[in-house]
Structure formats: C-alpha cells, structure tokens
Amino acid sequence: MNKIKVLLIEDDRSISNFITATMDREGYKIMHALNGREGLSLSTSFCPNVILLDLGLPDMDGLDVLQKLRSWSDVPVIIISARTKEQEKVSALDLGADDYIEKPVTVPKLKEVLKKAYGIYCYQKNYSEMTRNLEKAERVYIEKFLRDLYEHPQDEAELLRQILEKNPKFQNVHSVCVTKICEAQCRSVDDYREIIQALTFEMIGSTYLEVFSFYEKENLMLVYFNFGETEFPFYEKIKETKRNLNSENGNFFAGISRIHKEIYALNKAFEEADSALRYGQYLEMEDA
Numbered sequence: 001m002n003k004i005k006v007l008l009i010e011d012d013r014s015i016s017n018f019i020t021a022t023m024d025r026e027g028y029k030i031m032h033a034l035n036g037r038e039g040l041s042l043s044t045s046f047c048p049n050v051i052l053l054d055l056g057l058p059d060m061d062g063l064d065v066l067q068k069l070r071s072w073s074d075v076p077v078i079i080i081s082a083r084t085k086e087q088e089k090v091s092a093l094d095l096g097a098d099d100y101i102e103k104p105v106t107v108p109k110l111k112e113v114l115k116k117a118y119g120i121y122c123y124q125k126n127y128s129e130m131t132r133n134l135e136k137a138e139r140v141y142i143e144k145f146l147r148d149l150y151e152h153p154q155d156e157a158e159l160l161r162q163i164l165e166k167n168p169k170f171q172n173v174h175s176v177c178v179t180k181i182c183e184a185q186c187r188s189v190d191d192y193r194e195i196i197q198a199l200t201f202e203m204i205g206s207t208y209l210e211v212f213s214f215y216e217k218e219n220l221m222l223v224y225f226n227f228g229e230t231e232f233p234f235y236e237k238i239k240e241t242k243r244n245l246n247s248e249n250g251n252f253f254a255g256i257s258r259i260h261k262e263i264y265a266l267n268k269a270f271e272e273a274d275s276a277l278r279y280g281q282y283l284e285m286e287d288a
C-alpha cells in the first residue's frame with residue numbers, strides 16, 4: 001500500500017524534527033517546507049494527502065498560505081500553532097482548515113488528528129469518484145434515450161416523459177440542434193477524430209451548451225442542447241469549424257437541422273439532419 005503523504009510547513013527546526021521523526025515511525029511519507037512560499041510550491045509538486053501548517057512563518061502568515069491553498073485545493077489542512085486566541089482558530093476554520101492543534105504537539109494528539117485528516121481525504125476522494133461515475137452514468141442514460149428516440153419515433157411521448165421525469169433539467173432546454181456527420185466520407189480515422197473533437201469540445205466554450213452523441217450506422221449524430229437564455233450560433237460555429245478544418249486539409253460532410261425551441265421537436269430535428277445529409281450537405285449548399 002502507498003504511504004500517506006504529509007506536507008509539513010513549519011519554520012521551527014526542533015518542532016519539525018520531532019514531528020518528522022514521529023510520523024516516519026508511524027509509516028507516513030513526509031515532506032518538509034521551512035516557509036510559506038516553499039510550502040505552497042510543494043503542495044502542487046508533492047501532492048500531499050494531508051498538510052500540517054504552522055501559522056507563524058517567516059515569509060508570510062500561515063492564514064494567507066491557507067487562503068491561497070484553498071483557491072486550488074481541498075486537501076485536508078491541520079493548523080499547528082502556538083497562538084491560542086480563540087479568534088485565530090475561528091479564522092483558520094473559516095478559511096477552510098480541517099483541524100487545529102496547539103503547541104506543544106504531543107504524539108497521541110498528532111496521531112489522532114492525522115488519522116482524522118486522512119479520513120477526510122479518503123472521503124473527498126471517494127466522493128469525487130462517485131460524482132464522476134454518476135455523471136458518466138447520466139450521460140450513458142441520455143445517449144441511450146436519444147438513440148431510442150431516433151429509432152422509435154412512434155414512442156416519442158413515452159420516451160420524453162421518462163427523460164423529463166429522470167432529468168428535470170431538460171424542461172429548461174432553450175433550444176436543440178442536431179448535426180449528423182458521415183464517417184464514410186472522411187478520409188481517415190484521424191480526420192474523423194479531429195472533426196468530432198472540433199464539433200464537440202471546441203464548440204462547447206459556453207457553459208450553457210451540452211452535447212450528446214450516438215452512432216447511427218456509419219454516421220454520428222451530435223445532439224446539442226442549449227440551456228442558456230440566448231440563442232447559440234450553431235450554424236456560425238459549425239461553419240467556422242468547417243472552414244478551419246478545410247484550411248488544414250481536413251473536410252467533412254454534415255447535415256444540420258434547424259434550431260428548435262423545445263425538446264419535443266427532437267424527432268423533427270433528427271429528420272432534418274438526416275435529409276440535410278442525404279440531399280446534399282446543407283452546409284455545402286449554404287456556402288455555395
């Protein structure tokens with residue numbers, strides 16, 4: 001099993017030697033910083049599971065170190081300090097410290113807080129993993145729904161009822177747009193990958209836009225949902241993408257639907273994307 005990594009930020013050598021020796025015996029892997037700046041830099045390069053932080057540091061106040069750290073990291077932080085004022089503790093906890101121990105530090109106390117802090121670390125890790133898995137599951141579910149809807153348009157009412165019940169956020173769809181891309185007309189797998197990348201990741205500069213995809217034979221359907229207040233410039237963005245790819249010798253054929261104002265128009269959008277691709281590549285025609 002990997003050792004638990006602890007970053008100690010403490011300028012007093014006698015205290016840091018004591019803590020280092022104790023934790024080493026207890027099986028922790030420890031890294032030591034003598035000031036705030038060094039501590040902050042090690043917090044990213046060493047990736048500690050727990051941080052022990054002194055408040056009285058030579059170059060900056062420990063509370064400032066904590067505040068900076070919290071702008072990018074959730075790592076559990078235990079304050080070790082000779083300051084005993086209640087206000088200091090409250091400020092530290094307000095800034096996101098997980099625990100506070102007063103100096104002098106004793107072995108049992110140190111073991112106790114480290115165990116607790118590591119518990120917090122594990123909880124956070126499991127929690128973010130669980131959230132990621134849930135998001136992935138939600139995506140799979142929605143993509144399955146879209147494929148079902150495409151293949152069984154006659155079941156539209158029932159399928160839409162299910163998706164809206166499970167994901168109420170779709171009640172707030174501002175508009176939908178479907179793009180169908182023909183894989184067979186792409187010159188290579190790499191070109192194809194690049195096109196998909198450009199039409200999904202690069203287009204979603206907006207936080208209001210979500211894209212889902214599914215395969216229909218050798219074609220890829222991209223379904224864009226706009227949750228924003230204003231219209232998203234689908235045509236302009238796709239054209240721009242196409243121009244950029246053309247200038248890099250990539251090219252693709254896409255059928256694009258009209259922009260519809262509600263989720264109930266999805267089937268119509270699928271049909272439009274289908275026929276746009278079948279009858280001459282909408283985008284090509286529009287450019288001509």
Ligand code: CA
Nearest residue numbers: 011054056057
């Ligand atoms: Ca100090």
